[in-house]
Amino acid sequence: MKPTSVIGAALLATGLAACAPEANWREFSAEGSGVVTLFPCRPDHHVRPVRVADAPVRMEMLVCAAGGSTFALGFLDVADPARVIVTLGEMRSIALANVHGAAHRLAPANIAGMTPNPQAVRLSTGGTLPGGSAVHVHAAFFAKGLRVYQATVIGAEPSSQWVETFFDGLKFPP
Numbered sequence: 001m002k003p004t005s006v007i008g009a010a011l012l013a014t015g016l017a018a019c020a021p022e023a024n025w026r027e028f029s030a031e032g033s034g035v036v037t038l039f040p041c042r043p044d045h046h047v048r049p050v051r052v053a054d055a056p057v058r059m060e061m062l063v064c065a066a067g068g069s070t071f072a073l074g075f076l077d078v079a080d081p082a083r084v085i086v087t088l089g090e091m092r093s094i095a096l097a098n099v100h101g102a103a104h105r106l107a108p109a110n111i112a113g114m115t116p117n118p119q120a121v122r123l124s125t126g127g128t129l130p131g132g133s134a135v136h137v138h139a140a141f142f143a144k145g146l147r148v149y150q151a152t153v154i155g156a157e158p159s160s161q162w163v164e165t166f167f168d169g170l171k172f173p174p
Contacts, residue, residue, distance in 0.1 A: 023066055023162060027169070030062050033075050034144055035111075037151065038169030040162055041066040043073075052076065052094070053086045069155030071166055078146050087148045088119035088141045095139050095150065099127025109142040113172025117143055122167070138163045144172055 023040030030045055043062035050059045061074040078087050102125060109120040120142040129135050139152045151170055153163045
């Protein structure tokens with residue numbers, strides 16, 4: 001089984017995305033995800049087995065496309081607290097490799113209610129899709145307990161206002 005991440009699903013959805021002139025922002029939470037975020041469109045829910053940090057896991061994803069960009073939130077559970085740091089780092093590496101990117105900007109992730117972790121980061125980078133099209137990726141990698149998350153916005157020219165709305169909407173309810 002190949003390594004994968006939310007970015008892989010987002011790459012596929014980007015190829016299918018149609019430009020939407022306006023967003024219809026709404027709050028969503030996948031059942032059992034523990035996290036809430038704002039999406040500019042109604043996300044589809046996907047579940048699939050993946051391999052991250054040499055361990056098979058079940059990843060759930062919420063994905064939608066609007067305004068020429070794809071918005072995705074994925075999460076998975078790890079069995080061992082020591083695997084959280086490794087999983088966060090590998091998910092970031094996979095996301096960058098999927099677009100042949102290098103982290104242009106790396107900053108600590110700041111999601112209300114997340115478990116503090118030195119590998120919890122937010123990044124932005126440029127890269128290319130498998131077909132050669134230029135793409136910009138904005139992603140955050142964070143955890144709450146033994147659940148690891150990846151939030152991603154990917155597109156040719158993602159709206160900076162939409163990117164910030166998406167990431168600012170991430171939170172763990174009290």
